[in-house]
Amino acid sequence: MNDQQLLRYSRHILLQEIGIEGQEKLIGAHALIIGTGGLGSPAALFLAASGVGTLTLCDNDTVDLTNLQRQILHRTASIGMNKVDSARTTLAEINPEVHVNSLKERVEAARLQELVAQADVVLDCSDNFATRYALNRICVALNKPLVSGAAIRFAGQVTVFDFRQQHSPCYHCLYPENTENEDTRCAEMGVFAPLVGIVGSLQAAEALKLLLEVGTSLCGKLLLIDALHSGMRTIKLSRDANCPVCLNRNHIGI
Numbered sequence: 001m002n003d004q005q006l007l008r009y010s011r012h013i014l015l016q017e018i019g020i021e022g023q024e025k026l027i028g029a030h031a032l033i034i035g036t037g038g039l040g041s042p043a044a045l046f047l048a049a050s051g052v053g054t055l056t057l058c059d060n061d062t063v064d065l066t067n068l069q070r071q072i073l074h075r076t077a078s079i080g081m082n083k084v085d086s087a088r089t090t091l092a093e094i095n096p097e098v099h100v101n102s103l104k105e106r107v108e109a110a111r112l113q114e115l116v117a118q119a120d121v122v123l124d125c126s127d128n129f130a131t132r133y134a135l136n137r138i139c140v141a142l143n144k145p146l147v148s149g150a151a152i153r154f155a156g157q158v159t160v161f162d163f164r165q166q167h168s169p170c171y172h173c174l175y176p177e178n179t180e181n182e183d184t185r186c187a188e189m190g191v192f193a194p195l196v197g198i199v200g201s202l203q204a205a206e207a208l209k210l211l212l213e214v215g216t217s218l219c220g221k222l223l224l225i226d227a228l229h230s231g232m233r234t235i236k237l238s239r240d241a242n243c244p245v246c247l248n249r250n251h252i253g254i
């Protein structure tokens with residue numbers, strides 16, 4: 001690290017759990033963020049500010065006036081722009097040292113597999129079950145830690161699926177496919193602006209800890225946030241013995 005980097009990251013370096021060695025790990029790390037909306041915004045902002053060296057952002061949407069109430073990566077002047085381009089501009093202003101790959105695409109499975117393979121940690125900041133299931137399957141197959149977040153109205157949740165740990169559940173264990181999982185969209189249900197900030201920031205915190213290999217992650221636990229009544233609690237999450245995605249994991253010997 002040069003003198004400017006030592007200053008920029010000094011408050012991390014002061015932390016015993018991070019130090020120069022940890023900060024160098026972050027600078028050498030690559031995070032994949034799927035979605036640059038309400039959750040992806042704070043997640044990407046904190047990962048970039050923290051100095052995670054490479055961020056790959058995927059989103060096929062453009063910035064709309066209705067996004068600006070909560071999607072804090074984007075600016076009024078960015079309305080109509082691709083979200084990933086708007087995100088890259090904002091992130092470059094915060095930390096020009098971070099390399100940002102911005103992909104304006106709703107990624108298909110083969111492409112997603114390629115992107116996950118290149119990443120050290122994956123953040124699911126998407127807003128639909130199809131993406132969540134596809135991402136989960138690929139992270140299971142490639143043994144990549146997945147930080148999952150969701151928020152609607154005043155309710156948020158965060159968890160980590162760390163497939164390097166044998167007993168980690170997967171997203172499918174939590175929400176089995178083919179049940180009545182209808183996408184609940186903010187456009188119909190509404191969402192409290194700071195809630196997505198809380199959830200996305202927690203996702204960034206979990207991702208950083210996974211990259212640094214410090215502390216205790218939310219693997220095996222689901223953190224539930226009630227932003228209306230100011231409550232947080234964690235419930236235990238177990239691997240589902242009948243989960244078809246995890247069964248596949250056994251078969252390939254992970």
Ligand SMILES: [Zn+2]
Binds near residue numbers: 246
């Ligand atoms: Zn599973």
